[in-house]
Amino acid sequence: MNHMTSFYAGAVAVAALATPAIAENWDMPMAYSGSNFHSVTGAEFAECVTTGTGGDISITTHPGGSLFAGADIKRAIQTGQVPIGERLLSGHQNESAIFGWDSVPFLVSSFDEHDKLYEIAKPAVEEVLAEQNLTLLYSVPWPPQGLYFRDEVTTMEDMVGVKFRSYNNATSRLAELTGMLPVTIEAAEISQAFATGVADSMVSSGATGYDRKVWESLNYFYSVDAWLPRNYVMVNSDVWADVSDANKNIVMACAGMAEYAGTWRAKEYTGFTLAGLAAGGMTVEPANENLMEGLKAVGATMTAEWLEAAGEPGAAIVEAFNAE
Numbered sequence: 001m002n003h004m005t006s007f008y009a010g011a012v013a014v015a016a017l018a019t020p021a022i023a024e025n026w027d028m029p030m031a032y033s034g035s036n037f038h039s040v041t042g043a044e045f046a047e048c049v050t051t052g053t054g055g056d057i058s059i060t061t062h063p064g065g066s067l068f069a070g071a072d073i074k075r076a077i078q079t080g081q082v083p084i085g086e087r088l089l090s091g092h093q094n095e096s097a098i099f100g101w102d103s104v105p106f107l108v109s110s111f112d113e114h115d116k117l118y119e120i121a122k123p124a125v126e127e128v129l130a131e132q133n134l135t136l137l138y139s140v141p142w143p144p145q146g147l148y149f150r151d152e153v154t155t156m157e158d159m160v161g162v163k164f165r166s167y168n169n170a171t172s173r174l175a176e177l178t179g180m181l182p183v184t185i186e187a188a189e190i191s192q193a194f195a196t197g198v199a200d201s202m203v204s205s206g207a208t209g210y211d212r213k214v215w216e217s218l219n220y221f222y223s224v225d226a227w228l229p230r231n232y233v234m235v236n237s238d239v240w241a242d243v244s245d246a247n248k249n250i251v252m253a254c255a256g257m258a259e260y261a262g263t264w265r266a267k268e269y270t271g272f273t274l275a276g277l278a279a280g281g282m283t284v285e286p287a288n289e290n291l292m293e294g295l296k297a298v299g300a301t302m303t304a305e306w307l308e309a310a311g312e313p314g315a316a317i318v319e320a321f322n323a324e
């Protein structure tokens with residue numbers, strides 16, 4: 001081999017080493033509207049990963065349930081139909097009661113308490129996710145949950161027979177225990193459901209009511225701060241295992257920033273969206289004492305049921321939280 005050929009061979013070898021892994025495109029389904037703060041945070045996360053990995057991993061978000069409806073997103077990630085996605089995990093409480101830790105009524109009512117509870121619950125959630133071939137990247141809470149109604153509600157009796165939009169087991173159970181009639185509807189579909197009278201009430205954050213302009217159909221929002229559920233951005237664990245260590249570090253750094261920014265937005269958005277509901281013409285006020293008392297009794301039943309379903313790991317979460 002002359003000098004020229006050996007130089008060339010060497011250069012090819014170096015180039016081969018320097019050649020990045022084949023660029024991957026990750027489609028990321030998200031259930032909530034593009035304008036929702038979770039979707040905005042997800043889009044920033046996607047951009048951070050795409051830029052940070054130099055395009056090795058390029059993420060495209062699909063908000064509003066456009067790629068998969070909310071209820072189908074988790075399975076799509078688990079089965080590798082998509083590598084990554086965002087889901088409200090309490091929507092899968094039937095698979096594991098642990099996923100419902102964030103929908104236990106009145107266990108926490110503020111962001112700070114919720115953060116403490118999350119830190120305690122997180123390892124147990126990650127353990128169940130790992131068994132399901134899922135790796136958690138980041139998670140962001142929704143603002144505290146309040147009650148929406150078309151008609152004024154001042155007593156527990158006023159709720160009996162009202163058609164109620166639910167988004168997970170806990171919300172359906174709340175409806176059953178208050179004598180309402182639950183029907184599960186994705187957030188992306190609620191404007192239509194309220195406009196057509198398929199539902200006349202729901203429990204949700206000011207954020208979701210604001211995003212879906214529910215003042216066009218509903219007239220009352222009662223803040224009860226029942227719980228703060230969370231969205232989770234998860235990656236298929238097989239896909240994750242194939243990501244280089246360098247890129248894993250970048251993805252996790254972007255995830256950390258997204259969790260921080262998303263949580264900050266959730267807090268900021270709470271007051272802003274409640275003011276938006278009022279500006280849209282809704283009566284926005286705290287539930288009266290009588291209603292709170294009735295709801296707390298319902299909450300106590302739901303808490304007992306959750307503890308029963310979640311067994312020892314569930315009890316350990318609540319005990320550790322109460323001991324703080």
Ligand code: PCA
Pocket residue numbers: 088142143167186187203204205206207208229
């Ligand atoms: N909005 C979502 C879940 C919790 C929330 O505040 C929804 O209503 O579907």
